[in-house]
Amino acid sequence: xxxxxxxxxxxxxxxxxxxxxxxxxxxxxxxxxxxxxxxxxxxxxxxxxxxxxxxxxxxxxxxxxxxxxxxxxxxxxxxxxxxxxxxxxxxxxxxxxxxxxxxxxxxxxxxxxxxxxxxxxxxxxxxxxxxxxxxxxxxxxxxxxxxxxxxxxxxxxxxxxxxxxxxxxxxxxxxxxxxxxxxxxxxxxxxxxxxxxxxxxxxxxxxxxxxxxxxxxxxxxxxxxxxxxxxxxxxxxxxxxxxxxxxxxxxxxxxxxxxxxxxxxxxxxxxxxxxxxxxxxxxxxxxxxxxxxxxxxxxxxxxxxxxxxxxxxxxxxxxxxxxxxxxxxxxxxxxxxxxxxxxxxxxx
Amino acid sequence: xxxxxxxxxxxxxxxxxxxxxxxxxxxxxxxxxxxxxxxxxxxxxxxxxxxxxxxxxxxxxxxxxxxxxxxxxxxxxxxxxxxxxxxxxxxxxxxxxxxxxxxxxxxxxxxxxxxxxxxxxxxxxxxxxxxxxxxxxxxxxxxxxxxxxxxxxxxxxxxxxxxxxxxxxxxxxxxxxxxxxxxxxxxxxxxxxxxxxxxxxxxxxxxxxxxxxxxxxxxxxxxxxxxxxxxxxxxxxxxxxxxxxxxxxxxxxxxxxxxxxxxxxxxxxxxxxxxxxxxxxxxxxxxxxxxxxxxxxxxxxxxxxxxxxxxxxxxxxxxxxxxxxxxxxxxxxxxxxxxxxxxxxxxxxxxxxxxxxxxxxxxxxxxxxxxxxxxxxxxxxxxxxxxxxxxxxxxxxxxxxxxxxxxxxxxxxxxxxxxxxxxxxxxxxxxxxxxxxxxxxxxxxxxxxxxxxxxxxxxxxxxxxxxxxxxxxxxxxxxxxxxxxxxxxxxxxxxxxxxxxxxxxxxxxxxxxxxxxxxxxxxxxxxxxxxxxxxxxxxxxxxxxxxxxxxxxxxxxxxxxxxxxxxxxxxxxxxxxxxxxxxxxxxxxxxxxxxxxxxxxxxxxxxxxxxx
Numbered sequence: 001x002x003x004x005x006x007x008x009x010x011x012x013x014x015x016x017x018x019x020x021x022x023x024x025x026x027x028x029x030x031x032x033x034x035x036x037x038x039x040x041x042x043x044x045x046x047x048x049x050x051x052x053x054x055x056x057x058x059x060x061x062x063x064x065x066x067x068x069x070x071x072x073x074x075x076x077x078x079x080x081x082x083x084x085x086x087x088x089x090x091x092x093x094x095x096x097x098x099x100x101x102x103x104x105x106x107x108x109x110x111x112x113x114x115x116x117x118x119x120x121x122x123x124x125x126x127x128x129x130x131x132x133x134x135x136x137x138x139x140x141x142x143x144x145x146x147x148x149x150x151x152x153x154x155x156x157x158x159x160x161x162x163x164x165x166x167x168x169x170x171x172x173x174x175x176x177x178x179x180x181x182x183x184x185x186x187x188x189x190x191x192x193x194x195x196x197x198x199x200x201x202x203x204x205x206x207x208x209x210x211x212x213x214x215x216x217x218x219x220x221x222x223x224x225x226x227x228x229x230x231x232x233x234x235x236x237x238x239x240x241x242x243x244x245x246x247x248x249x250x251x252x253x254x255x256x257x258x259x260x261x262x263x264x265x266x267x268x269x270x271x272x273x274x275x276x277x278x279x280x281x282x283x284x285x286x287x288x289x290x291x292x293x294x295x296x297x298x299x300x301x302x303x304x305x306x307x308x309x310x311x312x313x314x315x316x317x318x319x320x321x322x323x324x325x326x327x328x329x330x331x332x333x334x335x336x337x338x339x340x341x342x343x344x345x346x347x348x
Numbered sequence: 349x350x351x352x353x354x355x356x357x358x359x360x361x362x363x364x365x366x367x368x369x370x371x372x373x374x375x376x377x378x379x380x381x382x383x384x385x386x387x388x389x390x391x392x393x394x395x396x397x398x399x400x401x402x403x404x405x406x407x408x409x410x411x412x413x414x415x416x417x418x419x420x421x422x423x424x425x426x427x428x429x430x431x432x433x434x435x436x437x438x439x440x441x442x443x444x445x446x447x448x449x450x451x452x453x454x455x456x457x458x459x460x461x462x463x464x465x466x467x468x469x470x471x472x473x474x475x476x477x478x479x480x481x482x483x484x485x486x487x488x489x490x491x492x493x494x495x496x497x498x499x500x501x502x503x504x505x506x507x508x509x510x511x512x513x514x515x516x517x518x519x520x521x522x523x524x525x526x527x528x529x530x531x532x533x534x535x536x537x538x539x540x541x542x543x544x545x546x547x548x549x550x551x552x553x554x555x556x557x558x559x560x561x562x563x564x565x566x567x568x569x570x571x572x573x574x575x576x577x578x579x580x581x582x583x584x585x586x587x588x589x590x591x592x593x594x595x596x597x598x599x600x601x602x603x604x605x606x607x608x609x610x611x612x613x614x615x616x617x618x619x620x621x622x623x624x625x626x627x628x629x630x631x632x633x634x635x636x637x638x639x640x641x642x643x644x645x646x647x648x649x650x651x652x653x654x655x656x657x658x659x660x661x662x663x664x665x666x667x668x669x670x671x672x673x674x675x676x677x678x679x680x681x682x683x684x685x686x687x688x689x690x691x692x693x694x695x696x697x698x699x700x701x702x703x704x705x706x707x708x709x710x711x712x713x714x715x716x717x718x719x720x721x722x723x724x725x726x727x728x729x730x731x732x733x734x735x736x737x738x739x740x741x742x743x744x745x746x747x748x749x750x751x752x753x754x755x756x757x758x759x760x761x762x763x764x765x766x767x768x769x770x771x772x773x774x775x776x777x778x779x780x781x782x783x784x785x786x787x788x789x790x791x792x793x794x795x796x797x798x799x800x801x802x803x804x805x806x807x808x809x810x811x812x813x814x815x816x817x818x819x820x821x822x823x824x825x826x827x828x829x830x831x832x833x834x835x836x837x838x839x840x841x842x843x844x845x846x847x848x849x850x851x852x853x854x855x856x857x858x859x860x861x862x863x864x865x866x867x868x869x870x871x872x873x874x875x876x877x878x879x880x881x882x883x884x885x886x887x888x889x890x891x892x893x894x895x896x897x898x899x900x901x902x903x904x905x906x907x908x909x910x911x912x913x914x915x916x917x918x919x920x921x922x923x924x925x926x927x928x929x930x931x932x933x934x935x936x937x938x939x940x941x942x943x944x945x946x947x948x949x950x951x952x953x954x955x956x957x958x959x960x
Contacts, residue, residue, distance in 0.1 A: 061944070095958075096958040100950060113943040152954055166929045170929045287925070
């Protein structure tokens with residue numbers, strides 16, 4: 001793509017999210033969301049491949065529907081309460097509409113259906129942007145409209161974790177696996193968001209490096225299915241050794257960093273006296289862990305057969321930058337001992 | 349020290365030294381010369397026997413008993429264990445008899461095991477057994493007795509499994525060990541009870557301190573020990589199976605010495621049992637049952653050694669009956685006389701077996717009266733002694749026992765069984781003699797019948813002297829502790845003899861039926877009972893393990909594998925999760941309209957619910 005256009009699109013993407021972060025007026029927040037949606041659309045369809053175009057179209061329609069509902073809800077709130085400020089509590093009617101709209105924007109169950117197909121149609125870099133950057137803006141808005149003791153939020157959360165678990169079990173395409181993983185993680189964040197937004201932010205902050213690392217690893221191996229990933233042991237042995245750490249961190253296995261948010265969230269839920277929800281969430285994490293383990297098994301724990309030429313490739317110096325992956329992989333595997341510091345840093 | 353005690357202890361010490369010296373010689377790495385067995389082992393036992401005659405004669409002339417306690421072995425706060433030997437009436441008389449019999453058996457074994465390359469090891473085992481038996485017999489505390497007890501058990505295992513290439517021998521050895529182990533539980537129970545309640549394992553202290561205690565539990569333990577070691581009913585199958593060992597082993601262990609260890613224990617502990625009616629009745633009934641049952645089993649056996657084994661078992665039952673009558677000394681008497689003729693019977697069968705080229709089935713013997721006259725004569729003498737022919741060895745003990753049985757207040761059932769067993773003794777003894785020595789030969793023509801070796805003749809001769817005069821000698825020289833009842837009606841006096849003669853005549857009558865068809869179809873059921881040994885091995889050795897193994901298989905496969913792991917456990921989770929997973933991923937149909945409709949419906953639902 002033309003570098004000027006690419007830079008305009010990326011900068012607009014950044015602008016949109018920053019706008020939503022910085023706004024205290026609902027209209028401005030909506031504008032930010034729209035800008036980021038519009039900016040990412042050309043990025044998604046840049047390859048002009050029918051599948052990519054289909055993904056773009058689906059993304060646009062769902063996000064537009066969600067944005068329209070956000071506009072409608074904030075206008076209704078302005079009608080009822082007479083003010084556009086985000087900081088003031090919403091009336092219950094627009095609150096539920098806004099929650100549903102933001103759920104659709106983020107890809108929470110039961111309105112998650114667009115996410116796997118859209119993510120599958122994108123190349124890995126755009127998919128990365130969709131999974132990480134695009135979650136920030138709706139997340140922050142969700143934080144700011146949280147009521148307490150809402151069963152809708154808990155329902156969204158639990159359903160998301162379960163759907164993320166069960167849906168990912170039947171997948172061999174890596175992007176769909178990551179889509180369901182995103183649904184599950186967002187479910188965890190939503191669960192705790194009404195009790196302790198600091199922990200939800202922690203979950204997001206840990207989730208982003210982990211997903212970043214996985215997308216980068218898949219990009220380095222240029223593999224989109226589990227089977228192609230199985231040949232990576234000959235191409236990038238060091239990366240093959242690190243990947244299980246990242247994947248199991250996604251699964252929330254101690255002593256990796258992914259355990260930190262899950263642990264804190266379960267503790268918070270228990271303190272809030274909803275142990276059943278906590279148990280169901282913990283058990284659903286087991287489902288997700290299984291498919292992460294399956295990917296790492298296929299990649300690292302077995303040496304898959306291959307023809308002789310592929311098992312002894314030339315290992316040349318790479319021109320791609322490895323620093324981002326190195327940093328994010330380290331963060332996603334080894335941050336657990338810094339848990340108190342991380343929590344302290346994230347007090348909103 | 350008193351000179352008599354000095355004599356007793358020094359002769360015992362000398363005996364042990366003489367017996368242990370050949371054993372210690374084998375621990376050096378020098379190769380043994382070819383006739384080590386005959387020059388060292390047998391000679392050692394002969395010397396030990398001659399040495400043991402000294403305390404015997406001293407005892408017979410002075411009647412003095414002694415207890416020697418030497419070295420304190422273990423000292424705990426409450427219980428001391430010392431090395432202490434008891435030289436009383438029982439051990440002083442038994443030790444020479446045991447050594448005499450062992451001497452004869454060892455001499456016989458030099459002929460019998462001549463072709464065995466490991467003959468020296470065989471003799472070593474026999475010597476070790478003998479030492480353990482002597483420790484058992486001379487022990488004054490239960491700990492030392494237990495050492496001897498376990499020692500004879502282990503040696504029995506090693507000797508029964510001598511031909512360990514034969515699977516039957518291995519199972520027989522295992523049977524011996526396991527059944528003895530069950531009995532050992534009783535012994536340990538008794539020992540533990542005595543240690544905790546009477547605080548001593550010394551025989552003298554136990555007798556004094558337990559006067560006012562209720563001794564039923566330890567006595568039951570000791571009776572269980574005797575049941576295991578002396579093959580009483582319930583723990584009896586190992587004794588016929590022990591015939592897998594070589595004939596000298598059967599002669600020494602399983603007729604004269606080891607199997608009487610259980611009875612000997614009860615004889616030693618008899619002062620504890622005197623006043624306990626439960627224990628006495630248990631002994632009586634158990635003994636009666638054993639003697640009857642094993643005599644029945646002996647009636648239809650075809651293996652010569654098995655017949656003698658069952659006969660041993662029957663006599664052990666008789667000894668148990670005697671203990672149940674509160675007559676331990678008569679039981680001891682029977683032990684002594686029984687050692688002579690039973691060992692001789694086994695040696696005769698060994699001679700016959702070797703002569704007929706290892707043929708043990710009596711249906712394939714016959715006519716040996718002409719071909720091996722000395723062996724058949726000894727067989728006859730032994731059988732007559734066994735049945736209690738007047739004034740042979742067995743008569744003095746057996747008749748005394750049956751007289752005591754008839755004149756005491758015991759239950760009629762035990763009495764009847766014992767008398768019937770006595771008649772059965774005559775029957776199966778006649779069966780042996782009839783099939784082995786009489787009539788025409790039924791074996792192969794080229795059998796190496798040769799009994800002219802002095803290594804065969806001399807032991808048999810010695811034991812024959814013992815079988816004829818042994819009872820008389822013992823009876824003349826001892827004083828009976830309990831006054832026997834000497835006056836009784838003539839029928840009771842002659843009961844034993846009459847019953848034996850009746851049995852003999854019945855057997856002779858039955859023997860004439862071997863060539864005639866008495867009935868069109870024979871009565872099979874009693875025969876089956878007898879041949880299947882009362883179905884005890886079939887049930888206990890096969891049925892019960894089969895049920896246990898089936899249960900184990902059911903638990904492993906059905907309960908654990910199928911139920912816990914498949915239906916309710918991991919596999920069930922997998923079976924439940926798979927449809928859910930496929931449902932969740934199959935919901936993605938790819939139609940945006942569906943997704944947006946779902947969104948709309950959820951929105952409406954949520955809004956409605958939140959509005960209420």
